Amino acid sequence: MQESRIIRVGISIGDLNGIGCEVILKTFEDTRMLEFCTPVIFASNKTITHQKNALGITINYNGVHDASKAIDGKTNVVNVWKETPKIEFGKETKEGGAYAIKSLRAAVEALKEDKIDVLVTAPINKKNIQSEDFKFPGHTDYLAKELEGESLMFMITDDLKVGLLTDHIPVKDVPASINPIVIRTKTRIIEKSLQMDFGIRRPKIALLGINPHSGDHGVIGKEDEEIMKPVIKEMSEAGHLVYGPYSADSFFGSDGYKKFDAILAAYHDQGLIPFKTLSFGNGVNYTAGLSKVRTSPDHGTAYEIAGQGKADHNSFKEALFKAIQIFKNREEYRQLTENALQKQKIRR
The missing domain is CATH 3.40.718.10 (Isopropylmalate Dehydrogenase)
Structure with a gap:
């Protein structure tokens, strides 16, 4: 990553029937957040439009087909799906879990390909994400499989x-x-x-x-x-x-x-x-020990308040800031380590 480029934060949408979209959109409704990072949300234009209208959140976004096309200074939405999933706030549905995993898979692939720098995940439901091709108890176990390191x-x-x-x-x-x-x-x-x-x-x-x-x-x-x-x-x-x-x-x-x-x-x-x-x-919630940085708010889907505009987005915002800071700390640590190794070579 070039020093001058702002950090790209990939965001998986979580359960569409929970408060994931709400805390994400509330965070970037404040456009000052775009000075700290470039958000890249993995969902679809239609899904984000439905959520912001249902929740009464005023936010503009830039739709892209690939995370590499994200524009700094804007909230970007990668169109992972074209169809319009049914959203039933406060309900645990199989469809809600399936789209949460679609978003997560796309975000992790972008992370592995360095199209985004860090990943922040919105809450999922550990029950409705289970399927024939996804049998993990949660984010941490899935990321441990997909990314290098022990989580x-x-x-x-x-x-x-x-x-x-x-x-x-x-x-x-x-x-x-x-x-x-x-x-x-x-x-x-x-x-x-x-x-x-x-x-x-x-x-x-x-x-x-x-x-x-x-x-x-x-x-x-x-x-x-x-x-x-x-x-x-x-x-x-x-x-x-x-x-x-x-x-x-x-x-x-x-x-x-x-x-x-x-x-x-x-x-x-x-x-x-x-x-x-x-x-x-x-x-x-930070997943330590991996080759990439992933954080998440410390709460769940909160079905009981989903769709009501009551969700507190502070934990999500903290997860965002922590991901950015950890990424910077890792870069500094890497540079210090490389400098130390270089000095050792010179002394020899």
Whole structure:
């Protein structure tokens, strides 16, 4: 990407019956946003026109047939489909899921071909996206297959960053899914992301225990003593600033999280309940560990308010800004790394 060119943000539309289109259009209704990036929405002219009219949003856009034709200073819409899908706000329909995936697939292909620089995904419904050719529990797993690297669900704000050892699996499967390899891999993904994506040279990472009170020395489960503690000790002795396991019930309430650059939770709700409580709707879902940058707002389709014009677009806007900043941080990290390698060659 040339330094002078504004960053192109690809946007997948999400479930057409949810609030995805609303938060996207509300964000770019403010034309000042076009100074920060060039938005490229993967949908169709007809779909965007229907949504903006139904929601009473005033926005002009530029229709294109390929993301490479997007124009800076305008909101661009790539025409992924020609037909007019039926939109039923607030309803979970197979059609809504199918078009969400059409949009996502087109956006990911454009990302892989460098026609867009980053991807911001609007919310999908994990149930109605399932089909014979799409059997992923969500964005993260699909992106892990399509893009290079090992993915990690990383919920972020400026002051709080929470990753997950396990994400969308039943609670009963959590203990069996956590082993030394998973702990090492996820911790290293977070460490690398903090360095490369957030400019933190020596990140400090806290791990939360699997069981209540981190097992109370084996009284309430042995996983923390037998699995987590040995790995944390091993990584710490190898020079990584990794600490824990901490008892999850008091960790956030006592402001313990403020002493660390990131927290690695054992399972979904252990990490996301405190994160969403503390982030006040401004959190961002970032997929760390991939070759490309992808962010998403930290909320779902919100069918209960879809089509009513009530959706708050702050989380989507934060996801947009975070994607831009992470992309810039990665470019800076790459340049610094290349310069350091060049200096080493000269010294030899």
